[in-house]
Each structure stands twice: as structure tokens, then as C-alpha cells.
Amino acid sequence: MSALLDISHIDMEFPTPKGPFTALQDVDLKIEKGEFVSLIGHSGCGKSTVLNVVAGLYQATRGGVILNGREVTEPGPERAVVFQNHSLLPWLTAFENVELAVKQVFGKSRSKAQMREWIEHNLNLVHMGHAMHKRPGEISGGMKQRVGIARALSMQPQVLLMDEPFGALDALTRAHMQDSLMEIQAELNNTVIMITHDVDEAVLLSDRIVMMTNGPAATIGEILNVDLARPRERLALADDPTYNHYRSRVLKFLHERHGKPDVPVPSAKAPEEKLQNGTASAASETNKAEQDSVEHAA
Numbered sequence: 659m660s661a662l663l664d665i666s667h668i669d670m671e672f673p674t675p676k677g678p679f680t681a682l683q684d685v686d687l688k689i690e691k692g693e694f695v696s697l698i699g700h701s702g703c704g705k706s707t708v709l710n711v712v713a714g715l716y717q718a719t720r721g722g723v724i725l726n727g728r729e730v731t732e733p734g735p736e737r738a739v740v741f742q743n744h745s746l747l748p749w750l751t752a753f754e755n756v757e758l759a760v761k762q763v764f765g766k767s768r769s770k771a772q773m774r775e776w777i778e779h780n781l782n783l784v785h786m787g788h789a790m791h792k793r794p795g796e797i798s799g800g801m802k803q804r805v806g807i808a809r810a811l812s813m814q815p816q817v818l819l820m821d822e823p824f825g826a827l828d829a830l831t832r833a834h835m836q837d838s839l840m841e842i843q844a845e846l847n848n849t850v851i852m853i854t855h856d857v858d859e860a861v862l863l864s865d866r867i868v869m870m871t872n873g874p875a876a877t878i879g880e881i882l883n884v885d886l887a888r889p890r891e892r893l894a895l896a897d898d899p900t901y902n903h904y905r906s907r908v909l910k911f912l913h914e915r916h917g918k919p920d921v922p923v924p925s926a927k928a929p930e931e932k933l934q935n936g937t938a939s940a941a942s943e944t945n946k947a948e949q950d951s952v953e954h955a956a
Contacts, residue, residue, distance in 0.1 A: 660727070661688035662849055663712070663817055668721035670707050681707050683875040685721075687868060689817075692847040696860040698908065699870030699879075705853045708870075709819050712851065713739050726816060735763045738810035742822040744802040746794045752805045753777055753790040759809045780812040781805070783842060800831035804838070811842070820852040824859070833892065836862060844889060857912070861904045862890060869911045880911055 670682040682704045689695055697705040710716045712723055714733040723730040725737070746755045756777045760768075768776065781790045784804040794802050803823060810818060824832045836859060843850060854860050860867045864884050871879040884904055886895070895901040 662691040662726055663689040663851075664724040665689075665708070665712065666721050666724060668708075668711055668718040668723070670704070670711065670716065671719040680875045681873060682711075682718075683877050685877055687878060687881075689849060689851065691849055694843060694848075694850045694852070694863055694865045696864040696867050697851065697853045697870060698855065698857070698860050698867055698912070699876070700872055700912065701855075702873045702876075703870040704873055704876035705870055706821055709739075709821055709851065709853055712817070713737050713819055735759075735813045736816040737819055738813045738815035738817075739819045739821065740803075740806050740810050740823045742825045744794070744799075744806040746802055746805055746809075748794050751791050751793055752781060752786055752797070752801075752808075755794075755805055756780060756809045756812050760812050763813045777812060780808040783811060783845075784808045784838060798831070800827050800835060803827065803835060807839075807842075811846070811848075816849060818848050818850045820850060822853050822855065825855070832859075837892075839863065840888075840890060857905055857908045860908060861886075861901060862892060862895065867904075867908060869908065882907055 665685060665687040668682060668685045669680065671678040671680050673679075685704075685708060687695075697708060699705055707716065711718050712725075712730065714730050714737065717731065730737070746752075747758070750758070757773070760773055760777055764773065764776075778787060778790065781787050784807050786801060786804045786808060789797055789801060794805075797805075807823070824835050827835060839850075840863060842848065852863065861884060867882040867884060868878055869880045869882065870876050882904060886898070886901060886904075
């Protein structure tokens with residue numbers, strides 16, 4: 659049985675005054691239906707470029723993307739994208755923002771009552787039913803992102819593409835959003851590709867973590883299978899040796915094999931730090947500081 663999504667040996671070059679710049683080289687990845695795959699790596703390693711090729715926003719210079727037996731050549735509703743910025747229209751309510759996507763995808767194939775029921779269903783799925791008639795300026799950042807996810811889900815995409823969807827949120831809101839995303843995927847069996855800089859987030863959410871080498875000519879350096887039972891509970895995983903082993907593997911890849919010279923190597927004690935208040939651990943804070951250093955170094 660073939661994979662749902664086949665990213666087949668793609669290269670991506672961009673023209674520059676000094677000649678072609680090779681952003682990606684021979685990126686090859688197959689993703690099954692219902693998988694949650696995270697892309698992680700330093701800034702500039704081509705994670706967003708991979709996502710944009712899958713979304714149909716870029717056309718690969720070589721190779722291609724096959725989704726459910728059909729080549730991806732342009733954007734389409736079967737590949738919904740959730741960006742770090744919620745991208746909601748500020749003059750429309752949460753309901754109306756989701757309604758735009760539903761009308762675009764389903765047109766006149768559903769009655770007004772069916773469309774209203776479907777919009778409300780997706781807003782309730784992300785726990786936003788109580789605020790569906792509020793505008794973006796009247797709700798928090800986390801709530802805006804929930805509406806963005808509801809809008810994407812309402813299109814019934816075959817693949818949900820997420821580009822650091824929780825990167826701008828505080829630690830508590832981020833933890834709640836991660837839990838909601840795990841609940842949604844368990845219910846809908848979505849296929850998800852998510853870009854993240856957060857190692858703990860990648861291990862918590864993913865079935866596989868794809869680690870990218872540094873650019874230019876970035877490619878897949880290593881793929882880590884995350885064999886942790888679902889549903890996953892963050893507090894229980896804090897003391898799980900398997901979880902900490904996976905976390906350590908990703909950190910070693912990022913900081914030792916493909917690190918920047920001015921990025922500190924994490925201490926051996928970091929994986930053993932415990933999560934506090936069900937959100938972020940001291941290890942996670944250390945990791946975030948390291949990732950911030952990577953951001954500034956990149």
C-alpha cells in the first residue's frame with residue numbers, strides 16, 4: 659500500500675544575482691495516513707520551504723510531491739495550512755472567518771443549515787463555541803489560533819500543515835493548544851506535518867521527528883520514530899526514560915552534529931528535569947534559551 663503523501667527527492671533552488679541558491683537537496687519522505695510528523699532544525703534549514711512545496715506554494719526545482727496518487731502543482735483545500743500568525747480577518751467574527759473557508763470549499767453543495775452546523779462543529783472541536791461571534795480583537799492570541807485551526811479543519815484536508823503554530827504563545831497557552839491538538843488528531847485521525855523549534859513539543863506530539871541538516875543544500879539528516887503510547891500525558895512523560903531518550907537524541911543532533919559554534923551544548927542533567935504545573939519544565943526553559951541562541955546565531 660502506497661503512502662498518502664510522497665515527498666520524492668525534491669531539490670529547491672532560488673535565483674540570486676550570484677547564481678542559483680540551493681535551499682533543499684534530495685529531500686525524500688513518505689508519510690502515512692494519520693501520521694503526525696514534525697520537522698525540526700536550525701533556522702535556515704529549509705523546513706518552511708519543504709512545507710511550502712507540499713502546500714503547492716512553491717514548485718520544486720527537481721523531484722515532486724504526490725498526494726493520494728496525484729501530483730501537487732498548486733495550492734488546494736486538501737492541504738490546509740496553519741501559520742504562526744493566525745491570519746484571521748479582523749472585521750469578521752470567528753464564525754465568519756471559518757465560514758469563508760467552508761463556502762470556498764463546499765460552495766452550494768451544502769444547505770445553509772448544514773454549513774452552520776459544520777462551522778459550529780469545528781469551532782466546538784477547538785473549544786471556541788462560546789466565542790464564535792466575537793471578532794479577533796476581542797479574543798486572546800491562543801483563541802485566535804484555535805479559530806485558525808478550526809478554519810483549517812473545516813476544509814476537511816487530507817493533510818494539515820502547521821508552520822510553528824504555537825510559537826508566539828505563552829507557555830501555558832501553548833501547553834493547552836498541544837493537548838487540544840492531540841485530542842483533535844485522536845478524534846479525526848488527521849495527517850499532520852508540523853514545523854517546530856521546540857524539542858519537547860516535537861517528542862510529545864509526533865509519531866516521527868524529521869531532523870533537517872543546516873543549509874544551504876539542506877536535507878533530512880535523521881528520522882526518529884517516537885514509540886510512545888497514546889494518549890500522551892505530559893506529566894507522566896516527564897519521568898519516562900524513553901521520552902527522555904528521544905529528547906536527548908534530538909538535542910544531540912541539533913547541538914552536536916549540526917550545531918552552531920556559539921550554541922551551548924545542553925548539560926547531561928537537562929533531560930531529567932521535571933515538568934512543573936503541567937506546562938513547561940526547567941529543561942524546556944533551558945531548551946528554549948538554547949533555541950533562542952540558535953535563532954540569533956542563524
